Amino acid sequence: MTLQLHNHFGVLDLSVIDPKAVSELDDQQQALLASLISAVQNREAAQARYAKAIKTLQDATAEQIAAMEAHITANPPQTAIEALRAAQAAYNASH
Numbered sequence: 001m002t003l004q005l006h007n008h009f010g011v012l013d014l015s016v017i018d019p020k021a022v023s024e025l026d027d028q029q030q031a032l033l034a035s036l037i038s039a040v041q042n043r044e045a046a047q048a049r050y051a052k053a054i055k056t057l058q059d060a061t062a063e064q065i066a067a068m069e070a071h072i073t074a075n076p077p078q079t080a081i082e083a084l085r086a087a088q089a090a091y092n093a094s095h
Contacts, residue, residue, distance in 0.1 A: 004016050004018065
């Protein structure tokens with residue numbers, strides 16, 4: 001007897017497993033299926049953690065960008081002419 005383990009996309013999918021077909025498996029086959037189910041559940045949990053980490057990273061990046069924009073607005077960078085004037089003033093003060 002064959003056991004359907006893949007969905008129509010070819011991905012291991014626990015929801016397509018027929019409980020009646022599982023009950024017809026011998027003990028060794030059921031143990032192997034239990035290992036497979038555990039691995040699939042671990043994979044799904046890892047994918048969920050990865051997606052959460054990506055979302056957290058995106059949120060943190062957006063927050064950092066907003067903070068940098070606020071900092072630049074509050075503290076605009078020195079223009080080239082301002083830098084030249086500051087250098088001249090420092091030179092004149094020392095001579």
